Amino acid sequence: MSALKRVQQWATFARIWHVYDAAWQNPFESAQVLKKYLKGMHKPIYHPMNDCGDHVIVLNSAEIALPGDEWKKRVYFHHTGYPGGASWTLAWELHNKDPTMVLRKAVYNSMKGNLQRRYTMERLHIFPDANVPKELMGNVSNQIRQVRPIPKRLDHYPEEDVTQFPKVIDYPKDYVVK
Amino acid sequence: MSLLWFSKNVLSKNSVLFNFRSISTTPQLQIKEIKEIQKGKELTIYGEIFKSPREPYVLNNNHSSACPVCASGLDIKHTDVLILSQFVRSDGCMLPRRITGLCRKQQKRLMPNLNPSWSKKDPKRRYGWKKFNKYFDESTIKC
Structure with missing residues (x-):
């Protein structure tokens, strides 16, 4: 085996680390993207019996966004197994308790319940903010594209862009600008 | 004696404070500026209307009857x-x-939902579910 082929072999079977910024992203749309990287479905050598999944680091999971009023409509069910042990937790209550849990459950539920699911989840590293240990960030070699654009606030634009943006109306001649 | 000196001092300070012209060259309303032109013996004082800072950036409205937003055809x-x-x-x-x-x-x-930069209404400090990020699908927004 030539040196080139040997390196190609290593590169094919090495686990790659990806990073994903979850700020202003829908966790359920993101889960459909993340699970492909976790299971290695983006690779040409993919096979369900082939352990070729990658690691994914998710940043800013506390900043995820849900559409409309889904924070108070989505309910997480848990049962302790004892009579009267059922409990229903709203998404915003769960997010208050643990800001990584909504995204983790979204990824977990996006995958089929087989024996591999628990091991695949082990490769997902979720952080509520951007403080990731350096030894983890050192492994990263790819960034996953966000599924929706981050809305930009007016005070995040530079002053020039706001003043020089094309104007639809002008003030009347005698209007006192406040 | 000291009291008298103090009151004198304060009064003199106050007199300095209130000694300004009631007509200023830079008006507070920001509509007109008072300008003076001296030509020989003739003094012309006139108010010049300020130019709007938006003027070079305003879109031209080609439709005489439509309002600026309708004429621009923007879906805002x-x-x-x-x-x-x-x-x-x-x-x-x-x-x-x-x-x-x-x-x-x-x-x-x-119906803009824009807060000025000095606003105290920080979205992160709202109560309950309101403090978390949410977005609205633009295709489902009415009107």
Whole structure:
């Protein structure tokens, strides 16, 4: 085996680390993207019996966004197994308790319940903010594209862009600008 | 003696404070500027209307009957903050129709939700579920 082929072999079977910024992203749309990287479905050598999944680091999971009023409509069910042990937790209550849990459950539920699911989840590293240990960030070699654009606030634009943006109306001649 | 000196001092300071002209060359209303031109013995004093800072950037309205937003053909959504901020006072309130010059439909459609930078209404400090990020699908927004 030539040196080139040997390196190609290593590169094919090495686990790659990806990073994903979850700020202003829908966790359920993101889960459909993340699970492909976790299971290695983006690779040409993919096979369900082939352990070729990658690691994914998710940043800013506390900043995820849900559409409309889904924070108070989505309910997480848990049962302790004892009579009267059922409990229903709203998404915003769960997010208050643990800001990584909504995204983790979204990824977990996006995958089929087989024996591999628990091991695949082990490769997902979720952080509520951007403080990731350096030894983890050192492994990263790819960034996953966000599924929706981050809305930009007016005070995040530079002053020039706001003043020089094309104007639809002008003030009347005698209007006192406040 | 010291009291007398103190009162004198304060009074003299006050007299300095209140000794200003009631007509200023830079008016507070920011509409007109008073200018003086001396030509020989003839002194001309006139008010010059300030030019709007928006003037070079205003879109030209080719339709005589349509309002500026209808004429531009823009479908303005709540995320278009650079457009919405043109219809807003510095405190974040919407300008009235007599100033914006929009038709009734467009004036009602534009309901900006812009806070000024000095606003204390930090979205992160809202109560309960309201403090978390949410977005609205623009295809489901009515009107």
